[in-house]
Amino acid sequence: MSILVNANTRLVVQGITGRDGAFHAQKMKAYGTNVVAGVSPGKGGQVIGGIPIFNTVGEARSATGANASVIFVPAPFAGDAILEASYAGIELVVAITEGIPVRDMIRVIPAFKCNGTQLIGPNCPGLITPGECLIGILPGNIFKKGNVGLMSRSGTLTYEVVNQLTESGLGQTTCIGIGGDPVAGLYYQDLLQMFEDDPETSGVVLIGEIGGDAEEQAARFIKNHMTKPVVAFIAGQTAPPGKRMGHAGAIISSGSGTAEEKIRAFNEAGVPVAKEPSQIPELLKQLIR
Amino acid sequence: MKIHEYQARDLFRKYGIPVPDAILCHSVEEVEAKVPDDNLLRVVKAQVHAGGRGKAGGVKLARSKAEAVENAGKILGMDIKGYTVEKVLIGDAVDIDKEYYVGLINDRNTRNVVLMVSAEGGVEIEEVAKVTPEKIIKVPIDPLVGLMDWQARELALQLFSDIRHARMAASIFQKLYKLYIDTDSSLAEINPLVLTLQDEIVAIDGKMNFDDNALYRQPGILEMREVTADEQKEIDATEKGLSYIKLDGTIGCMVNGAGLAMATMDMIKLYGGEPANFLDIGGSSNPQKVIDAMDILLSDKNVKAVMINIFGGITRCDDVARGLITALDQIKTSIPIVVRLSGTNAREGLELLKSKGLLTVGSMGEAARKAIELSKL
Numbered sequence: 001m002s003i004l005v006n007a008n009t010r011l012v013v014q015g016i017t018g019r020d021g022a023f024h025a026q027k028m029k030a031y032g033t034n035v036v037a038g039v040s041p042g043k044g045g046q047v048i049g050g051i052p053i054f055n056t057v058g059e060a061r062s063a064t065g066a067n068a069s070v071i072f073v074p075a076p077f078a079g080d081a082i083l084e085a086s087y088a089g090i091e092l093v094v095a096i097t098e099g100i101p102v103r104d105m106i107r108v109i110p111a112f113k114c115n116g117t118q119l120i121g122p123n124c125p126g127l128i129t130p131g132e133c134l135i136g137i138l139p140g141n142i143f144k145k146g147n148v149g150l151m152s153r154s155g156t157l158t159y160e161v162v163n164q165l166t167e168s169g170l171g172q173t174t175c176i177g178i179g180g181d182p183v184a185g186l187y188y189q190d191l192l193q194m195f196e197d198d199p200e201t202s203g204v205v206l207i208g209e210i211g212g213d214a215e216e217q218a219a220r221f222i223k224n225h226m227t228k229p230v231v232a233f234i235a236g237q238t239a240p241p242g243k244r245m246g247h248a249g250a251i252i253s254s255g256s257g258t259a260e261e262k263i264r265a266f267n268e269a270g271v272p273v274a275k276e277p278s279q280i281p282e283l284l285k286q287l288i289r
Numbered sequence: 290m291k292i293h294e295y296q297a298r299d300l301f302r303k304y305g306i307p308v309p310d311a312i313l314c315h316s317v318e319e320v321e322a323k324v325p326d327d328n329l330l331r332v333v334k335a336q337v338h339a340g341g342r343g344k345a346g347g348v349k350l351a352r353s354k355a356e357a358v359e360n361a362g363k364i365l366g367m368d369i370k371g372y373t374v375e376k377v378l379i380g381d382a383v384d385i386d387k388e389y390y391v392g393l394i395n396d397r398n399t400r401n402v403v404l405m406v407s408a409e410g411g412v413e414i415e416e417v418a419k420v421t422p423e424k425i426i427k428v429p430i431d432p433l434v435g436l437m438d439w440q441a442r443e444l445a446l447q448l449f450s451d452i453r454h455a456r457m458a459a460s461i462f463q464k465l466y467k468l469y470i471d472t473d474s475s476l477a478e479i480n481p482l483v484l485t486l487q488d489e490i491v492a493i494d495g496k497m498n499f500d501d502n503a504l505y506r507q508p509g510i511l512e513m514r515e516v517t518a519d520e521q522k523e524i525d526a527t528e529k530g531l532s533y534i535k536l537d538g539t540i541g542c543m544v545n546g547a548g549l550a551m552a553t554m555d556m557i558k559l560y561g562g563e564p565a566n567f568l569d570i571g572g573s574s575n576p577q578k579v580i581d582a583m584d585i586l587l588s589d590k591n592v593k594a595v596m597i598n599i600f601g602g603i604t605r606c607d608d609v610a611r612g613l614i615t616a617l618d619q620i621k622t623s624i625p626i627v628v629r630l631s632g633t634n635a636r637e638g639l640e641l642l643k644s645k646g647l648l649t650v651g652s653m654g655e656a657a658r659k660a661i662e663l664s665k666l
Contacts, residue, residue, distance in 0.1 A: 154548020
């Protein structure tokens with residue numbers, strides 16, 4: 001088992017004729033993801049690298065039974081592309097695009113609630129159930145099938161941690177990059193609940209960073225609802241207030257959202273916080289045993 | 290992106306939010322020329338991109354033209370939190386009966402725009418939020434229908450007992466929301482919003498920030514941008530596809546990915562060093578990016594050692610290594626550099642670097658320790 005995606009996931013790639021979309025569509029296909037369609041308005045009818053292209057998500061879904069979509073559409077048009085997927089009846093939308101205006105994402109949220117669509121991202125690396133389905137830009141080769149669930153607001157830091165997990169013999173059920181933007185789709189609590197309910201997952205790694213209070217809320221959720229062990233890591237302990245650290249969400253504003261507060265919240269919830277990424281596998285092994 | 294109070298006031302006025310008359314001056318001579326000699330009470334306010342102006346002495350009353358000139362002279366050139374005051378706004382004082390706070394912000398938790406109001410205006414709202422959060426009333430706004438009349442009125446009635454005042458305030462809330470949405474704002478504050486003894490409601494001070502990701506469709510807002518030298522460095526970096534923030538330490542860092550870059554800074558600190566910067570070079574192994582990044586790093590004279598930390602995912606480490614070698618051939622520097630490569634094709638990358646005599650290590654921790662050691666030589 002796993003969460004959100006598996007061998008039955010049928011993926012449509014929105015923005016498949018762009019540079020990143022074209023490259024990663026083939027990468028995902030090569031990994032074994034069931035990439036059933038691509039969408040690029042005006043290019044319907046073509047077949048690129050063995051993937052049929054459609055003008056609209058609606059057509060792609062009717063023709064191929066796609067149930068998940070990944071967004072590589074450029075930022076100014078990405079909000080609309082996300083809405084298109086939701087109204088076409090796609091169940092899971094993974095938005096990779098970076099730099100989408102917040103106002104556009106705020107408009108997406110109620111539509112997703114209304115249509116019952118699930119959203120991951122934007123500004124995220126995607127998600128993977130190792131050996132079954134990779135959606136996004138994650139490097140498939142560092143992941144290994146196993147029993148650890150992982151969620152993270154960051155990209156390469158996630159790879160760093162996954163690499164260490166895999167090297168120390170800890171494979172993964174599903175790993176999700178939830179994205180670094182202030183307004184995003186599925187967040188820690190939603191995913192923690194899914195991992196709690198997934199029989200294959202025996203422990204969870206949560207990688208957070210400065211900004212907002214999502215980690216504090218996750219800590220409370222873990223304390224009240226999780227029976228499975230969780231290990232956390234927080235990036236940005238040395239970040240100064242008022243400066244945006246690359247991710248739109250990674251900013252300490254008015255003295256809140258600091259790493260210190262987040263670490264305290266996890267400690268209070270009984271969740272060990274690794275001082276550096278290399279401690280994570282060891283902490284997890286102690287708890288899973 | 291931030292703008293000055295006088296710019297926010299101009300936007301308020303354009304959207305029909307009442308503000309008192311004011312004159313913007315860049316020099317004492319300009320104050321001399323523009324302020325009428327009428328002994329009206331005025332307020333001279335520093336225009337800088339920093340809060341806490343009042344406490345820093347950047348806001349002074351003037352009872353006459355002479356006093357306005359004198360106080361402008363004191364404030365112009367003053368340093369407030371690292372910003373030099375280059376402009377003052379001289380506004381008509383109003384007869385304050387009561388002060389309120391009004392703010393709009395993008396809220397992560399409700400994933401909506403939230404309107405916040407409080408009867409505790411005029412003070413630092415962060416303090417109110419910390420000490421007496423119950424004194425701030427918050428309402429999430431449905432993005433599909435906007436701030437509804439009844440909603441604005443209901444909120445205004447919690448601040449004003451007189452329905453006339455509540456109606457005026459409700460209208461201001463709605464105008465501020467329209468301005469917020471139209472300009473892709475990320476923060477819009479009126480603090481204080483004042484009820485005057487003449488039964489008027491006016492915005493005395495305003496603050497607005499904007500979503501950097503939306504500036505491409507906000508040419509009018511972009512025109513108002515004003516940047517300091519440090520910010521200019523950060524903007525130049527952004528234009529080159531890099532994300533750079535200058536800090537005060539001695540270890541320059543170059544990392545791919547924001548989260549890993551933060552974790553790298555943390556690790557330097559954990560092992561007893563101080564990071565000189567945050568620098569995310571993104572996903573590409575383009576040598577030009579590495580060259581640009583090294584240029585920026587080495588332009589900081591505090592840097593005593595450089596730590597390069599790359600995790601190859603989609604990016605292949607041997608490509609990054611080639612980029613680094615090209616870059617370092619072009620930039621001759623005596624500053625020691627420690628390179629850590631891990632992930633896809635790391636072994637090939639490390640061998641390439643070693644053959645060029647570069648110092649390479651296998652883990653983040655080792656790289657941090659080594660860079661700190663070298664910075665102290």
